[in-house]
Amino acid sequence: MALDGIVISSLVKEFNETLTGGKIAKIAQPENDELLLTIKNFRNQYRLLISAGASLPLIYLTGDNKPSPMTAPNFCMLLRKHIANGKILRIWQPGLERIIHFEIEHLNDLGDLCHKVLTVEIMGKHSNIIFCDDNNKIIDSIKHVGIQMSSVREVLPGREYFIPHTQDKENPLTITEERFRETVLTKPLPLSKALYMTLTGISPLIAEEICHRASLESDQSANSFSDTEATHLYHTFSRLMEDVKNGNFTPTVVYDGREPLEFSALPLTLYQDKRVETFESISAVLENYYAMKNTITRIRQRSSDLRRIVNTALERNRKKYELQLRQLKDTEKREKFRVYGELINTYGYNLEPGAKKLEALNYYSNEMVTIPLDDTLTPQENAQKNFEKYNKMKRTFEALSTLTKETKEEIDHLESISTSLDIALSEEDLVEIKEELTEYGYIRRKGNAKRVKVTSKPFHYISSDGFHMYVGKNNFQNEELTFKFAVGNDWWFHAKGCPGSHVIVKTNGEELPDRTFEEAARLAAHYSQNKKADKVEIDYVEKKHVKKVAGAKPGFVIYHTNYSMVIGTDISDIQQIS
Template sequence: MPLDGSMVLALKTELEKEVLNHRIDKIHQPEADEIIVITRGQGQNKKILLSAHSKYPRIHITNLTKTNPATPPMFCMLLRKHLIGNRIIGIYQPSLERIIELEMEGTDELNQLSKKRLIIEMMGKHSNIILVDNQNQNIMDSIKRIPIHISSKRQILPGLPYQYPPSDKLNPFGVRDFSEWLHAMQSSQGRSLEKDLLTIFAGISPSLAKELCYKASLDSERLFNTLMDNEKEALYLSFAKWVGLLQQKNLIPITYQNDSGHYQDIASFPMEHVGYPHHLVFDTFSQMLEEYYRIRDEHQRLQQKSQDLRKNMTIKRNRTAQRLQNLNNDLEKARKASEDKIKADLIMSNLHHIQQGQDFLETYNYFDEKQPLIKIPLNKAKTPAQNAQKFYKRYQKSKKANIEIKRQIKKTHRELEYLDQVLLFIEQAESLQDLEEVRHELVEAGYIKRKSVGKKSKLSGKTQESGILHFQTEEGIDLYVGKNNYQNEKVTFGIAGKNDLWFHVKDFPGSHVILKSGQKDPSDEILKTAAILAAYYSKGKMGQNVAVDYTRCRHVRKQRGNQPGMVIYDHHQTLYVTPDESIIDQLKKQRP
């Protein structure tokens, strides 16, 4: 069940209990569509999360700590100016809609009493957070500005009067008896029962509409005008029972899970039609929403933030590959320049045969075993010796270019390997922190610009180490896996000892894996497990019989002048393994 009117009512009730009469202490905006309001009251602090996310809009008490931008966005600064120090005097939900209003009272710049409302509209892609001045009901600003070219029906801009989203639905609390409900339902226009309930009454989601039909023993796809009188009465009783639960505020935060334990749905009362094998009841709706949306929200934001970074680095990678191709072409041309020396030598050996003004020399190529007859073009305005000198100069120039081109090819090849490595780590990022570490690395390397002007940022050792994967074998031997180049450098040259074993997939970008074996020789099974980890966290993840090199860490060295995580190694052996996700899952369960 999505966040419907029932759940919003439960959240309103919970917020009244937790933060009513609290004072606003701090306000942060960690995301473009998300606000954190920290309140103080009754000797304790509370954090309210307001999210206008297009897929997961919500409001609830949160315990999560998020990183805030170095420079607060303009909307955040406006909220701080007008709301910090204010007291929450009211929390409202108009007409069972997916809207919650936090009414604040404080003093303005002239020390006059002032009231404002912070309104969150939780309506999918139309979700928004809006600050309204109670004195004139005008919008002061919003987290998403909606001009006329985006919506001709309802604009949300500073200075415009605030109006609720247009709705012609009936408030279920206003339906007093069966006759009023029947009158409302008779406006059906040939829709299914599910769509009738959804369209006519506020606060009902598709999942809730199906549940009301299910409890009345009716198919939600039936048409209202096909129901018998007793079936209509049964549907009304199901509807009235739901309204009674809302009026009594007898709602339960409940989640439904599949056999794997993954959350599939949430509800504000037991849902019988969903058919999931497991359910879990939480103490509060805030706890439930935080747990349910945390992984979904982070995954969604991770996808959004990695998309631009992946696109940017893919363009740079393709340009680097094209530059390498051009350099190889130039090298081939430079190699052909050796023919210029042969031509110059042949001219010098035939000086006595060449007449001034001759436009070509035809002679045998004595430098070729087959001694073919070749034709060498000459400049009639130059002497034979000057023509030879021209070919010698071209040869010398190409010889110098050949040395520089080889140097550039080596450098460009290393850069291409590095960019392939970066793209892999962007793809493998499991958290926003992983992605931020990759972004930080690219900023330091000069591939992307800093987000804001200021002091040079630096990831702490604690931050870098926190993302490193740590596993343990059944024998208690530690395994460490780096998920980006900074972490690779950390595990190889920080965590590992010189006698520990180092693993890396052969000829592919991938993670450094450290087996903390010391001077001991681990069993073949443990070596295979470490090799599977190296293959799994690499470009060869989907391959069969993937080659993985391993050696003692003392034989692994940094590449001079290269980017973090790029190494050379020797004295290695090779194992061939097939990445097995079940083994990885088992290792994750054994993580210390």
């Protein structure tokens, strides 16, 4: 989600606690639309990252430094001239706007005390960093906005700074119940949309959260609620706004498995079925959330070439498999021609020359059949012709039976690699998958290049009862876990009938509790091709009953004596070690 007014309010509270009264020690501009301020306060040093990037505007405290260009851009030089060594007097947010003002006190060239305001606007593609004097006149901005770019407001040196009111929205911190009813609950829109379209700084996520806390349907029209429901909604909304006013923030990140799903400055009760992690500061939330998002995005981009190779091979093999199945189906009538040949040999002795058909009793089914004949051939030649058709179809059936089995195995192998790509979270994971594709001929190995050394390791979880559980990320790891790491009495889990990870639970000779069986099964369900299903069937068996077929692809096994359970895919409550 984007930064909404509530997240900005949480940031302002954090900045006031850490930066107010601090001295601006360094000013850098690492990117064209980004500032990095180093501020010393309370004998501590803080770095404030401010990005006005159109795709991802951000502002938060960070411990990381970033390299800057050798020659500072003009905007950076201007700030250094005016506010280097300046003191931050005040940090505030107007209403619940996505705007932060920094009032800075400094000495000018003549030694006179002056005040300036650095304004950060976090407004999507319209985000900007604007530097103003104490008369609200714009000195400069990191982005210049002329009349040809915006008919609402120019952001140019010498212009007066003001907050653009492109929409008549209400301030959620001051709105009365009467006004709330008039503006929000009269709109013929879904309730959640009416909330964020009417109130400043309320994001779609927070609008959904308000509806959830009020136990009201977010997609029901806002003008359809009863008087009692309207009162309950306003009181729910007011309690949430009181937390904002009082600075009662709980910075959190919601995870879907290992992937960050949402972040918020307030608790999100609508994600009770997901794993939620709380942080000490909203800056830590933003830094962690976007770092993980960037990592996942980068891995997905890096994996796109591998995914394209897998998808191309899958499409080719699926088409081949469909054709082979159709051809195999055509051979099902082969027995008919064998029977025809036998019946012609049995009853053809009294056929008249030039006969075009033979009606005879099929002694296999005890039914009369009509056998078409070639009137230019003798009965013996017609029988031989049918036997030849039978033998040809039989040979085709035998060849296709082998080919379809091989093609299906190749499809299964490619689908398992595709699932591994979905699981991959690091460069090392992709290296191992690429090596598998190379080993099996989908990628050509360059020159005399040797097999690469892989440092990727399986996922490691610990059950509620203290048992260690390991999850393979790809076929090589599945093979390693099952046949080299696990011992006979360890338990093995896998999603039934679909590609997925091998899950090994180390027993150390102890009997597993039911809860550990269920948690291991949920891991197998989550790390499978069917992870988006509500329930997945899982097979589980002691490792000693799992066998490797000679010549089979890595990670492909057989087992005959097993147990099964149907279970969900949520693993948010299972403790992960690595």
